[in-house]
Amino acid sequence: MQKDVQITVVGKVFKPNPRKVLALNIILHEYFELVKWYLGFNSDSKTFLHENGYERAKRLYNLNTALIQTARDKAVEILKSFGENRNENSVLRLKRISIRFDKRCYNFSKTANLLTPYWLTLSLNKRERISLPIVFGKRQKERVEGVFKGDLSFTTVEMVKRGREWYAHFILSKTVELPDEPExxxxxxxxxxxxxxxxxxxxxxxxxxxxxxxxxxxxxxxxxxxxxxxxxxxxxxxxxxxxxxxxxxxxxxxxxxxxxxxxxxxxxxxxxxxxxxxxxxxxxxxxxxxxxxxxxxxxxxxxxxxxxxxxxxxxxxxxxxxxxxxxxxxxxxxxxxxxxxxxxxxxxxxxxxxxxxxxxxxxxxxxxxxxxxxxxxxxMGWRSCEPREPARVTEGVKPQTNAGSSRL
Ligand SMILES: [Zn+2]
Incomplete structure (x- = not known):
């Protein structure tokens, strides 16, 4: 059985210039408003939102059409998860959001640049496109290199603002083979x-x-x-x-x-x-x-x-x-x-x-x-509930306390 698994790799936008930060902030604001606007329909049907909102959203918000669609998807996800976790007194109040770029509106590539080899280009709206230098920690870098070797593939990237810094969360995917019959x-x-x-x-x-x-x-x-x-x-x-x-x-x-x-x-x-x-x-x-x-x-x-x-x-x-x-x-x-x-x-x-x-x-x-x-x-149908063969208590049970003994 094949299964697609997803892994997130986080990189930091490395010292972007003020013009780029401003552009990102403006887009974040616009995107946040759009998600709230879609939530206002109170519908978790993508089709319904598309038919009733898409054309208007294109006129109202200065965003790439791909971003308009991911904002709609986000609104649907937020509404669904709210429905699953709510109790009587919950009120849906959106505090922050990340911007989801899909393949149509971003490009990530490796260059010979000395600052960092990794560059992320985002299409924000009809006119604007920005390139951002991205740096990774050691473990994250290995995963990203896995993409360039073909072990993993890119799906979407979420742009997250934390404090004054911007981070790119790359969602990577891999198809793995799982055994049909576990033993x-x-x-x-x-x-x-x-x-x-x-x-x-x-x-x-x-x-x-x-x-x-x-x-x-x-x-x-x-x-x-x-x-x-x-x-x-x-x-x-x-x-x-x-x-x-x-x-x-x-x-x-x-x-x-x-x-x-x-x-x-x-x-x-x-x-x-x-x-x-x-x-x-x-x-x-x-x-x-x-x-x-x-x-x-x-x-x-x-x-x-x-x-x-x-x-x-x-x-x-x-x-x-x-x-x-x-x-x-x-x-x-x-x-x-x-x-x-x-x-x-x-x-x-x-x-x-x-x-x-x-x-x-x-x-x-x-x-x-x-x-x-x-x-x-x-x-999985491996056993009936009863009767059971009496199991010996301590057989092979070996308590170990190796809770990570490495030095810090
Ligand atoms: Zn018993």
């Missing part, structure tokens, strides 16, 4: 006591989970603790500029750790034949999770969602499929016995599940992971 389900979950846990179950022995692995995320906790201390000190001294700087530094260090852990998780998955990865869909989790303030803090301080995004992006490129299970399908995973399905009464701090019904004693985070794997397996 091993790898479940990856956030734990109550770990940043991440992984478990694997083979199609041949669906009742026997294979060795699990734990990532405690201790280095990330250490970085977070350190920087929150620094932030407090700077706040006392009212050094607001410095706080921002340290925020960026903290984010980069945490990201670095997340990449290390993601690589280890992928190595874990790849040791099994034809793996498929399953994770819980965490959209809306912040809204749904209101137990205790303390728990909340610990829970959110470990950036599992970000880890999920990194894992997905990396494995997609390697041709491993990732599936997300909706939250309603993975309820109570860390309280449910993975052998008999009994839901036990448990306190948040308890680390072991002791099943009162069948007597299974199991690491709670690993148990949750196995339950997630089971949910996908049921969906």
């Amino acid at each position: 091993t389900v790898i479940a990856i979950d956030r734990g109550e006591h770990n940043l991440a846990v992984a478990a694997a179950i083979s199609k041949r022995k669906p009742n026997k989970p294979m060795k699990g692995q734990f990532w405690r995320g201790e280095e990330i906790k250490r970085i977070r603790g350190l920087y929150s201390h620094i932030r407090r000190k700077l706040q006392e001294r009212h050094r607001l500029g410095k706080i921002k700087e340290f925020k960026g530094r903290e984010r980069r260090k945490v990201n670095q750790q997340l990449h290390i852990i993601a690589n280890q998780i992928i190595a874990y998955a790849k040791q099994f034949p034809k793996p498929i990865i399953v994770m819980e869909n965490l959209n809306g989790i912040r809204r749904n999770f209101k137990k205790s303030k303390n728990l909340n803090r610990r829970f959110h301080s470990l950036p599992f969602r970000k880890l999920q995004a990194i894992i997905e992006y990396k494995v997609n490129l390697e041709g491993i499929e990732v599936r997300y299970l909706p939250r309603k399908e993975v309820k109570n995973t860390s309280k449910t016995c993975n052998r008999c399905g009994h839901v036990a009464q448990m306190k948040p701090y308890e680390r072991e599940l002791k099943c009162p019904k069948c007597g299974l004693i199991y690491n709670r985070d690993l148990d949750a992971c196995i339950n997630i794997a089971h949910a996908l397996m049921r969906g």
Whole structure:
């Protein structure tokens, strides 16, 4: 089975001259107004918007026709996502937007220019066209070079304004071959006591989970603790500029750790034949999770969602499929016995599940992971819900705490 995967590569517009910045700002304003104008139709049908708005939009807004169309698409996306995430009191209020250029209105090329070899040319409207020098970080540059080698292809570019700087988000696409019939389900979950846990179950022995692995995320906790201390000190001294700087530094260090852990998780998955990865869909989790303030803090301080995004992006490129299970399908995973399905009464701090019904004693985070794997397996018809062959508890389960041990 072939699948198109998308990767975003971010480059910075390097010291553009004031005339170009002004042109971009004017276009951003115009584009923002146009998206709001399309939203005013309150329709998520592209056809409807095209038939009722396109000709008028061309007269009202001084934008390239391709931009008029991407603004319409954006309005549709915004409206749809608002509809999916709204609650009774939500009001749609658009604060900012990025400008989407598609193939008809941009050109990206490599030149012999000494400043930077990468240049992005944008058609803004009928008269105006600007060329911008783009610089990339090391990892991003490798991806971009992949396009010139033909491994990846360009789709669209989003021009994003942050503060006074402009960034180009290139959306790259690649067609990967995914195995038609996966043989091993790898479940990856956030734990109550770990940043991440992984478990694997083979199609041949669906009742026997294979060795699990734990990532405690201790280095990330250490970085977070350190920087929150620094932030407090700077706040006392009212050094607001410095706080921002340290925020960026903290984010980069945490990201670095997340990449290390993601690589280890992928190595874990790849040791099994034809793996498929399953994770819980965490959209809306912040809204749904209101137990205790303390728990909340610990829970959110470990950036599992970000880890999920990194894992997905990396494995997609390697041709491993990732599936997300909706939250309603993975309820109570860390309280449910993975052998008999009994839901036990448990306190948040308890680390072991002791099943009162069948007597299974199991690491709670690993148990949750196995339950997630089971949910996908049921969906793929790999196993019936019962009866199950009793699994031995600790077999092959080797807790590891290699939560990224590299030096910073
Ligand atoms: Zn049980």
